[in-house]
Structures are given as C-alpha cells and as structure tokens.
Amino acid sequence: MKRNITLFGMLAVAGLLAGILEGCKGPEGPAGPPGETTVVNLEGFKEGINCGDCHNPDTDTTYYVWARKYQWELSKHFFGGDFERSQSTCGGCHTTEGFIEAASGKTVTTHVDASPPGCFACHSPHSRGDFSLRINEPVTLNETVAGSGTATFDYGKGNLCAQCHKPRTLSPLPDPTKTAATDTITITSNRWYPHYGVQSQMLMGTGGFRFADYTYTGNSNHTDNSVIKQEGCIACHMADATAGSGIAGGHTMNINYNENSYLLNGCTVSGCHTSSGFTVDYIGASASLSGGLGTHTATEAYMDTLHQLLLDREWITESGSINASSGSPLKIAPGAKAGALFNYLFIEHDLSKGSHNTRYALELLKSSIQELRKL
Template identity: 35%
Template sequence: MKNYLFLIFAFSLAIMMGLTSCEGKDGSIGPEGPAGPTGQTGEGTQNCVLCHGSSQLIAAKQFQWEHSVHATGGHYERNQTSCAGCHTSQGFLERIETMSDQGVTAADIEDPLPQNCYTCHQIHRTYTAADWAFTQEDPVTLWEGGQTVDLGKANLCISCHQSRVVSPALPDPSTGGLVNIQTTRYGPHHGPQGVMLPGLNGYEVAGPQPYENSAHTLLLANNTSKACIVCHMGTAQATESGGHTFRVISEGGDINTDACVACHPVAADVEALVEDRQAQIEEKIAELEQLLADRGLYDIAKGQNSKGDYTGHEAGALYNLKFVEEDKSRGVHNFKYAYALLTNSIAALQ
C-alpha cells in the first residue's frame, strides 16, 4: 500500500515536471519531454497517458509481475560481481551494455533490484510504444559450451536462463579421465533451461538411449517460435499463471493449458502427458541419486555432492543429474534428451 501511495505521488510529481519541461524553453528540468505540438501547455503528456492513462496496459502487467518469482524470489541479494549480471536488474543492463566476459559486473551492485519492467523493456527511452522493445534480443553465445543459440524474442530469457561455466571442466565422455571436484555444488547452476530446450551440453556418455530431442526442440527452439514465451507467458490466468507471472504451472499445481492448446488441443491429454513424463524423469533421478550415494559421492538429503576425485563418468553423471534437476521442468522442456542423459549415466555407473 505504501508503495502505491509513493508511486502515485511520484507519478503526479513527474507529470507536473513533464508539464513544466514541455512548456519551458530550455527543457532543463527533468528528462527531455516527448515530441508533441509545442507551445500549448501540457500537450507532451499525452505520451505519458499512452501508458499511464486509465488503460490497464501497465497495471495488469504490474499486478502479474508482482506475483512472479522474478519479483518474489528474493535472490536479487546476490549482488556480487559474478552473480549480479543475472540476479539484479542493474547488473543485467550493465552486462548487456558492456558484453563483459561471463557477465561479471565492474563492481558489486548497490541497491540491487530484481528483474523488473526496466530489465526487459526499454522503458522511458523514447516515451512512445517503441519503449516496449526488449533490452536484449540478440542471439546468445552460451557461456558453457560456446554455441550460439537463437530463440528470437526468448533470447532475452536465455541471456540469464543458461548454465554457468562448470569448474573443473568435464572430460570428453569417450576418453574419460579424473576430475577433482572442490565444491559441494558441482553442476550447471540453477537455471539451465535455455540449454535443455535446444538439447545441448549434457555429458553424452554412450549407453542404451540415443541422444535425440523431443518435438519441443524442433518446434519451440528457433528464432520464430517465441520459445519460452509461448508456454511461460500464455494467456494470463489472473495472477496464477501466464502473462507476466512467467509461470506455466500455478502454485496450486494447475497447468496453464491455454499455452499448450495450439499443439495439444485437449487439456486433459496434455495434463496426463506431463504427469507421465515427469514421473518417468523422477524415477530416473531417484535411481541415479542412489547410485551416486552408494559410491559416497552424493548426499541425497542435502542435495549436495562430496568433494574429491571422481572418474570422468562419475563427474559426468553428477553433472547430468544436476542439469536435469536444475532445469526444473522434469522432462517437459526436452523429455528425450533429459531421459537419455539420466538413463545412460545410470548405465555407466552400473
């Protein structure tokens, strides 16, 4: 409530400043006003009304966003140089401007903000509808693996939702080798969805399952499909899912099947498909966790690996486990690839 009052206050103040700067001759107060007929007091503010008027344009999106994990997750406190490029709004804008190596910011970000309207849209740059353009739409060269991926509008998402560089690196699965792991959080970090959807960079050890991709890769991982946005920003179901909540599944567990209907016309069918595939992935995850635990490499309760020497296949199996777990869709993004990584890792450890 306090926030709203403040915003209303700030907004009225800015409108007044807008008025002044539009009628003034030198334009020295506030940001340069929008282009508009000159000489008549207040004409310029018509551009403000384009977005801030009585329409729901902004209000509905704000309300949805407030219920998204981007707003509520709380991890924007990760404002250190190596984290802020994905975890804070300011850090992200700095890194896409400077294109710094691995997204490291020059300094810790003060007063960090989570991903918000300004992170993704070019708000208040022209004061026209062009401000809705994204801040980042270029194809993304993945930090881990180095391939360039082009998901069109969803390049925005995968600028952050990609693996971080794993250290130490994994050996080539066909040659093997020892890996000395000195962290209990070995793996691709928490948001590798942009790598899972196109089916890249798992530890592809040979085994019973071929490395293939699911239909979603072909249909939804290309530069005309909108990729992530199709499923995660489907028709908004109030603040439960869809739109700027960025959720496919509500906190109560309901799938926003409106986002799937173009390809899966029967809601009950796609719900059953998700349940079936997620159950298969969960079973494989449990099996692989147990195998790693049996070797003293994994603490199932803590979800952490142990430090020390691993064979290449052990480290690769651990990486694959983390990759599929951290993707969090449990097979929806790219079932065949996730299933093959787990199944072949299990076979390699047996």
C-alpha cells in the same frame, strides 16, 4: 492504500523529472550538472512521449501496465529474493541495474541498492515509448562439457530470457573421453555445476553429458517446433490465462499455479497439442523411453533412482548437495563417471521435470543410471 502512495510518489517524481526535462532536447537523457550524483543508467525519455499512455490506470487498456505489475509481483523475478546478488559478478542477471549495463555492452558494476529483474530490464519504456524487448539477439551458451563447444541459442523473443537463463562457467569440465581407470576428476566445490539457468540448454538439447557408449537419439519436438523457434520460452510461460481461471502465464511467467493447477494455453495453440485430455504429465513421442508414463512422472522416477545411486556412492548428501569442498575434494575415476552427477544436477536445475525436452532429459537420465550400475 499502497496504490495511492505509489501514485502520489510517482506524480511527485514525475513533476521533478518534467522540470529536469525541459532543457532536454535529444533522446539521450540529461547529464547531471557537475558535482551531482550521476544516474548511470538513465536512458532518458523519448521525445513527445505521453506519460498518461502508461501511467493512467483509469484508461490504460492499451498496455494494462498495472495488471502487468500485479502479474510480475507473482513472478519469482519479483519475489525470489536473490536480487541481493548485486555484486558485479552476479548483478548482470540478478538485478535490473546490472542487466541494463550488460545488455548495453557496458561493464557490469556493483549496485548495493539494486532492484530485481523488472520492467526496465526487459523493456525500455521511457526511452522507446513502448514495450518492445530491450534485447533479443541470439545468445552464446558456454561450453559446459569438454569437447562440446559453445552453442548459439536462437529462439526469437526467447533470446531475451536466455540472456540470463544461460549457464555460467564450470571448472573442471566433465569429459566423456576420460574413461580410463587412471583418469581422475577432482571436484573441489559443492557447486560443481554451471549455475541454475540451464533451461536454454535443455530446450535446445545441449549442455548434457553424453556417455561415449550410449546411443542418444536426439530431442523432443519442442527443440525444433516452429512456434517455439520464434517465441521461445514465452510461448509456454507467457501465454494468456483464460479470463476467470486463475493467475498464471503473462508476466507471472508461471505455468504451475495454485499448487496443482497448470496453465496449458501455450501448449494447446493450433499446430501443437490438442486440448482434449492434454495434461502437463503428457505421454507423447517419448513413451517408449518413459515406459508409457507421463513426462513428469517418468523424469521424477528416474531422478529418484539416480539420486539413490549417487547417494550409495556418497557423491551427494541426502539433500542432493555435492559431497565436496576444497578441503575435502571429491575424486572420481574414471572421470567420465562424474557425468552422471553432472546430469543429475543439470536436470534438477532445469526444473521442468522433462517438459522442456523430454527425450533429451530421459536419455541423459537412463544413460547416467546405466553408467552407475556398471561395476
């Protein structure tokens, strides 16, 4: 039923558009007649475009547009619900309308009736007549630890993802040099973290808080892996599922599906992991750091320990929220100790349980735990 309504609606609109388009020569799209509502983001149709190439579920085995729609509806991009964050400060990442503005170098404006990150955010199928990626320039990641500087994320097609899955700003920045007893950091918000999209930082091994007296040994293979350098996030998150095996990967962008199943096809491509016996809780080169445990098990165990240490100091509440507000700020001295709280939230928000960069995550956790165990 839904299918019929959508198709009918589409054909009706398509008829209207075709009418409008008759007078349109260039690829720029028509400017509305004076006095009519301006469609700010209409990028127009590529000349000679064949609507049926994509809008024809009967024969579309070129693009499988319908299949991609159903996959996308299983992604958090569709169902996450946060697309009401449609004001100008948020819509650049939370809405298609805002993202198109951001990606085309315009000022992001508020769109009350915005839609979640969808087909036209990541692609521009009408203006280009294909599904090439709207943008894949390297992305500058904000400085989130004092003295660390900005970083350039350059992982090929994954640059698209990092346009949104990147840190926002943070104040005050945690500072590893503030180790004197008199150096106090004052945290006035329970959202003292650079937002949620830290996966780009985690993958490239930046943005975590490094304590001055701990020796960090670097990153796991993923950071410099040649496949991941080209495909970025999509190497793992958009791998094709095996026919008949469940709906993950592709435009669902999910690795975990049906509760406890994992799509690992992206992990076991040639040159990476061998499929026999491989699980998401992989024990790899960081086994000495994980005490021989799998990545997820070890990361979660260290997170539990760190959670308890932060609770003991009353820096967080049971639910993991920071115990701070403007009326009742959290003061930590020496300020550098706040790095343990910062790392906890960084690893929590990465959500991969160490998979993105096991070595980096585990060393940040171990050093944070060590710091809080000092008197």
